[in-house]
Amino acid sequence: MISEHREYSEHPQQSEHHGHSDAPDGETAPLALKILVAGGFGVGKTTLVGAVSEIKPLRTEELLSEVGQSVDDTGGVDQKVTTTVAMDFGRITIRSGLSLYLFGTPGQDRFWFLWDELAQGALGAVVLADTRRLDDCFPAVDYFEHRHIPFVVAVNCFTGARRYTDEEVSRALDLDPGTPVVLCDARDRASGKEVLIRLVEYAGRMHTARLLDSVG
Ligand SMILES: Nc1nc2c(ncn2[C@@H]2O[C@H](COP(=O)(O)OP(=O)(O)OP(=O)(O)O)[C@@H](O)[C@H]2O)c(=O)[nH]1
Numbered sequence: 377m378i379s380e381h382r383e384y385s386e387h388p389q390q391s392e393h394h395g396h397s398d399a400p401d402g403e404t405a406p407l408a409l410k411i412l413v414a415g416g417f418g419v420g421k422t423t424l425v426g427a428v429s430e431i432k433p434l435r436t437e438e439l440l441s442e443v444g445q446s447v448d449d450t451g452g453v454d455q456k457v458t459t460t461v462a463m464d465f466g467r468i469t470i471r472s473g474l475s476l477y478l479f480g481t482p483g484q485d486r487f488w489f490l491w492d493e494l495a496q497g498a499l500g501a502v503v504l505a506d507t508r509r510l511d512d513c514f515p516a517v518d519y520f521e522h523r524h525i526p527f528v529v530a531v532n533c534f535t536g537a538r539r540y541t542d543e544e545v546s547r548a549l550d551l552d553p554g555t556p557v558v559l560c561d562a563r564d565r566a567s568g569k570e571v572l573i574r575l576v577e578y579a580g581r582m583h584t585a586r587l588l589d590s591v592g
C-alpha cells in the first residue's frame with residue numbers, strides 16, 4: 377500500500393495527461409472549476425462566453441419580441457435582437473490541468489429564479505459592467521457579496537462609452553476593498569481570458585484566506 381503511494385508521488389506530472397479526476401493520493405488531478413458570468417441586461421455576457429470558449433458554446437437565445445418591450449429595457453443596447461432566457465455554457469483551458477466551465481446568466485430580472493441553480497458550486501463570478509448603465513450590475517454585485525462568492529468586476533468597454541479608471545468604477549459600485557476591477561473587451565478572446573485569470577487568482581486567494589481563518 378505504502379509503496380503504491382510512493383510510486384504515484386514520484387511521477388506527479390503524469391497526471392496532466394489523464395482525463396479523469398479520481399486520481400490516487402499524490403497525483404495532481406485535472407481541475408475543472410465552475411465560473412459564473414453575470415451582470416445586467418445586454419452587457420455582453422453571451423459575447424464573452426462565446427469569445428473565450430474552446431467548445432461551441434451552448435446558447436439559449438430568444439428573439440426580443442415586441443410584447444417584451446414593456447419589460448425588456450433595451451435603452452443603450454438598441455442593436456440587440458436576442459436575449460438569453462436560460463444560460464450560456466462554454467469551456468476554456470487556462471493551462472494544462474486547469475479548465476473553467478463558464479455559465480452565463482440571463483440578464484433580465486424575470487429570470488432571477490435561475491440564478492441560485494446556476495450559482496451552486498461556483499468558485500467565483502465575473503460581473504460584467506457597462507459604464508453607460510452601471511446601475512444595472514448592482515443586483516449582481518449584491519448577489520455575490522451576500523453569498524460570499526468571490527467576484528471580479530469586468531468593465532466591458534463599449535465603443536463610444538466614456539472611459540473610467542478602475543478606482544472610479546470601484547468607488548461608484550461601492551465595492552469591498554480588494555475586489556478587482558478589470559477593463560475588457562468582451563468580444564476579444566485574449567481580453568476575456570485575462571479577466572478569467574484575474575478571477576481564478578483572486579478566488580484562490582480568498583478561498584485560501586477563509587480556510588486559514590477557519591483553522592486559525
Ligand atoms: N460595441 C460593442 N458591442 C458589444 C460588446 N459586447 C457585446 N456587444 C454587443 O452588445 C450586444 C449584447 O451582447 P450580449 O452578449 O447578447 O449581451 P448579454 O449580456 O448576454 O445579454 P442578455 O443575455 O440579454 O442579458 C450584442 O449585440 C453584442 O454584439 C462590446 O464590447 N462592444
Ligand SMILES: [Mg+2]
Nearest residue numbers: 421422459460
Ligand atoms: Mg446573454
